[in-house]
Amino acid sequence: xxxxxxxxxxxxxxxxxxxxxxxxxxxxxxxxxxxxxxxxxxxxxxxxxxxxxxxxxxxxxxxxxxxxxxxxxxxxxxxxxxxxxxxxxxxxxxxxxxxxxxxxxxxxxxxxxxxxxxxxxxxxxxxxxxxxxxxxxxxxxxxxxxxxxxxxxxxxxxxxxxxxxxxxxxxxxxxxxxxxxxxxxxxxxxxxxxxxxxxxxxxxxxxxxxxxxxxxxxxxxxxxxxxxxxxxxxxxxxxxxxxxxxxxxxxxxxxxxxxxxxxxxxxxxxxxxxxxxxxxxxxxxxxxxxxxxxxxxxxxxxxxxxxxxxxxxxxxxxxxxxxxxxxxxxxxxxxxxxxxxxxxxxxxxxxxxxxxxxxxxxxxxxxxxxxxxxxxxxxxxxxxxxxxxxxxxxxxxxxxxxxxxxxxxxxxxxxxxxxxxxxxxxxxxxxxxxxxxxxxxxxxxxxxxxxxxxxxxxxxxxxxxxxxxxxxxxxxxxxxxxxxxxxxxxxxxxxxxxxxxxxxxxxxxxxxxxxxxxxxxx
Numbered sequence: 167x168x169x170x171x172x173x174x175x176x177x178x179x180x181x182x183x184x185x186x187x188x189x190x191x192x193x194x195x196x197x198x199x200x201x202x203x204x205x206x207x208x209x210x211x212x213x214x215x216x217x218x219x220x221x222x223x224x225x226x227x228x229x230x231x232x233x234x235x236x237x238x239x240x241x242x243x244x245x246x247x248x249x250x251x252x253x254x255x256x257x258x259x260x261x262x263x264x265x266x267x268x269x270x271x272x273x274x275x276x277x278x279x280x281x282x283x284x285x286x287x288x289x290x291x292x293x294x295x296x297x298x299x300x301x302x303x304x305x306x307x308x309x310x311x312x313x314x315x316x317x318x319x320x321x322x323x324x325x326x327x328x329x330x331x332x333x334x335x336x337x338x339x340x341x342x343x344x345x346x347x348x349x350x351x352x353x354x355x356x357x358x359x360x361x362x363x364x365x366x367x368x369x370x371x372x373x374x375x376x377x378x379x380x381x382x383x384x385x386x387x388x389x390x391x392x393x394x395x396x397x398x399x400x401x402x403x404x405x406x407x408x409x410x411x412x413x414x415x416x417x418x419x420x421x422x423x424x425x426x427x428x429x430x431x432x433x434x435x436x437x438x439x440x441x442x443x444x445x446x447x448x449x450x451x452x453x454x455x456x457x458x459x460x461x462x463x464x465x466x467x468x469x470x471x472x473x474x475x476x477x478x479x480x481x482x483x484x485x486x487x488x489x490x491x492x493x494x495x496x497x498x499x500x501x502x503x504x505x506x507x508x509x510x511x512x513x514x515x516x517x518x519x520x521x522x523x524x525x526x527x528x529x530x531x532x533x534x535x536x537x538x539x540x541x542x543x544x545x546x547x548x549x550x551x552x553x554x555x556x557x558x559x560x561x562x563x564x565x566x567x568x569x570x571x572x573x574x575x576x577x578x579x580x581x582x583x584x585x586x587x588x589x590x591x592x593x594x595x596x597x598x599x600x601x602x603x604x605x606x607x608x609x610x611x612x613x614x615x616x617x618x619x620x621x622x623x624x625x626x627x628x629x630x631x632x633x634x635x636x637x638x639x640x641x642x643x644x645x646x647x648x649x650x651x652x653x654x655x656x657x658x659x660x661x662x663x664x665x666x667x668x669x670x671x672x673x674x675x676x677x678x679x680x681x682x683x684x685x686x687x688x
Contacts, residue, residue, distance in 0.1 A: 177608075178560050184230040185556035191221035192549050196591050199542070218545025231552045240548030247360045247601065249547045252352065253540055255442040258449030259349050262424050263305040264531045265452050269417035272301065272313040273410040280321055281407060287327060287395040288388070291335050294318070295384050298336040302343035304424065306350045307632075308536065310340040311645050319652035325399050329654055331391040334664045337645055338633050342383050342672060345629040346376040349431075349445075352539070353597040353628035358441075360601040361621050365431040365441060371622055374683060375676035379630065382675040386668045416527060419455050423448055453528065460525045539640075546595040554602050562599070563606035566620070573615045573688070574681045580623035581630075581677045585669070588631025588638040597628045615688045619680065626676050633669040636661050 195217035225231045243249050266272060276297065283293045294314070301310045314336050322329030344350035348358040348368045358368050411417060427448040434444050522529050553559050569583075570576035580600075587596045603609060604620060612620075632639035636646050636658055649656055 178564060179557040181557050184228075185558060187228060187230050188225060188549070188552045188556045189558055191224060192553060192595075195221040195545075195549065196595055199592060199595075218549055219541060222545060222548055225549075225552060231548075231555070236552045236555055237548050240551035241544055243547070247356065247547075247598075247605075249544055251440065251442040252355050252359060253543065255349075255355055255445050256352055256539060257535060258442070258445040259306065259427075260309075260535055261449045261531060262420065262427065262452045263309040264534045265416060265456055265527070266305070266420045266424065267309060267313050268413070268527055268530050268534075269420055270410045270412040271417040271421065272309075273317060274407050274417075275301075276314055276317045277405060277410050278407040280317075281405070285399055287397060287399050288392070290399065291331060291391065291395050292384065292388065294332050295335045295339045295387070298339035299343035299380055302340040302350055303346045304428070307340040307344040307639075307641050308644065311337065311641050311648070312534075314340075315645060315648045316652060319649070319654060322654075324405070327396060327399055328394065330656060330664075331394050333645075333649060333654065333656065334661075335387055335391075337642075338383050338387060338665060338668055339380070341629055341632040341639065341641065342379050343376065345372055345379070345625055345676075347372075347428075348441075349428075351593075351629055352543070353593050354625055355441075356594075356597050356601055357621060357625050357628070360605060364436075364438075365434065366436070369432075371680075371683065372625060375622070375626060375679045378675040378679040379626075379672040382671040383633075383668050386671050390664075390667060413459070413527060415459050416456060419459075420452060423452050423455070456527045456531065457525055460527050464524050464526070543594060543598075546598055550595065550598045550602055553599065554606075559599070559602045560606055560608055562603040563609040566600075566603055567609050567612055570612060570616050570620055573613075573619045573684050576612075576616045577619040577623045577677050577681050577684070580620045581627050581673055584624050584627025585631040585634060585673055588628060589635045592637060593628045593631050593639045596631075597624065600624050615684055619684050622680055623677060626673065626680065630669055630673050630676070633665045633672065634662065635665075 198217040222231070222237065226233060226237070231237065241249055243251075279293050279297050280290065283289050298310050298314060301313070315333065318329050318332045318336060321327070322332070341351075345354065346369070348354035348363070348365065354368070357363070358365075363371075427445060430448075431441065431444055434441075550559070566580070569579050584596060584600060587600070590596075591599070601624070604617065604624070609620075610617070632642055636642040636656075642661075646656065646661075
């Protein structure tokens with residue numbers, strides 16, 4: 167079925183040893199991103215940041231790729247995908263959302279919902295689902311997981327209710343609602359930028375598929391959790407919502423900035439302004455607001471650091487002095503160099519301590535930003551660029567073209583394939599790879615309706631794929647780690663047992679609605 171005419175196959179670039187090496191290292195790097203390991207020998211832990219760049223170094227050393235071509239092009243991008251602008255957009259929005267979380271606003275809303283509707287477990291399950299969905303639409307899925315996972319665990323500890331159904335409801339809702347706006351998930355940003363989709367156009371196309379998936383998800387989840395959620399719950403009345411608000415000024419101004427950002431994004435869609443150009447000033451405004459309020463509230467705080475006693479310095483010098491015979495000149499030179507080094511280190515420590523005392527909110531938010539996504543995403547962009555140059559992306563484009571004879575087939579097949587691919591490759595590298603394939607000239611030969619259907623089906627798959635297994639997204643890995651820190655062990659198969667039935671109905675509903683939209687519009 168998938169073998170086309172001979173002349174089409176001959177158009178594909180030939181595969182070489184470099185092609186196979188790039189493919190193998192891509193698979194290995196993705197595996198270690200999903201399953202970081204700690205070697206028994208003294209080697210650093212392979213976190214999500216390191217595998218892609220280790221693979222790139224091997225490819226450069228073996229001459230499989232060239233720095234001035236694949237590496238540079240993977241960072242700069244082209245007219246369709248600009249990796250650096252995606253990183254700027256993610257961090258501008260992340261700062262606003264994390265600052266809102268630091269103010270206590272999100273915790274206030276969650277605790278208020280718990281106290282208002284928490285006496286009935288099944289109603290509270292629906293409330294947590296709705297709350298997670300609303301928060302994910304306005305912020306993103308990672309912020310919801312970071313904020314609500316600890317709150318649900320504390321709620322479980324104080325009431326004795328099993329946290330598992332509520333955690334699953336929160337996670338499913340967050341990853342479903344993240345497809346509504348393209349700021350909800352980095353994968354949405356990649357697809358939107360690759361296809362020059364405006365904020366308003368994206369929202370118009372994905373609103374109904376999101377609602378269909380959300381309704382299907384809550385119905386299936388409610389039916390499957392009836393026996394596991396108690397009807398009545400005793401709520402601790404000593405926990406008051408207003409106690410959750412730590413910084414009222416940041417909460418109010420942060421809400422205004424976030425809402426203003428969303429409004430300007432809608433308006434800018436009519437003028438063709440790049441999204442990162444819109445979001446960056448709002449992220450900077452939130453930073454300035456936090457800094458100004460911090461400086462005002464800590465104006466009477468002393469920034470003097472703890473002094474280092476001379477005796478301690480002398481003792482350190484004595485312990486550090488080697489037991490060898492040196493000339494007096496060498497001795498004084500060594501002492502001077504040590505003194506300069508200690509002085510610079512001491513100044514750096516004083517600056518950091520002063521910043522933490524005078525700018526507590528800014529430093530707290532900056533510490534929580536997802537810095538690992540910068541080297542990870544750029545590394546994966548470079549590897550996917552290498553796959554394209556070595557002939558693999560054209561082959562994926564050719565295969566997808568054969569699998570998508572009609573618009574309806576494209577939506578359902580791409581939706582299903584990308585959902586499964588999320589749980590093999592993780593959703594971010596999967597989205598980068600498929601976006602490149604859809605941009606290839608081979609897939610561009612299909613009609614515009616099929617291209618549009620495949621593109622939005624990729625959005626659906628990259629979001630709902632996270633509701634299949636824990637390795638489907640970085641949010642899933644983060645969710646598992648936070649749950650383990652709170653003594654909640656939701657294993658791989660247990661998570662799949664909860665989420666897989668929900669995801670199947672969500673995928674069917676959202677794809678069916680997307681097909682109907684395409685049929686009406688086209």
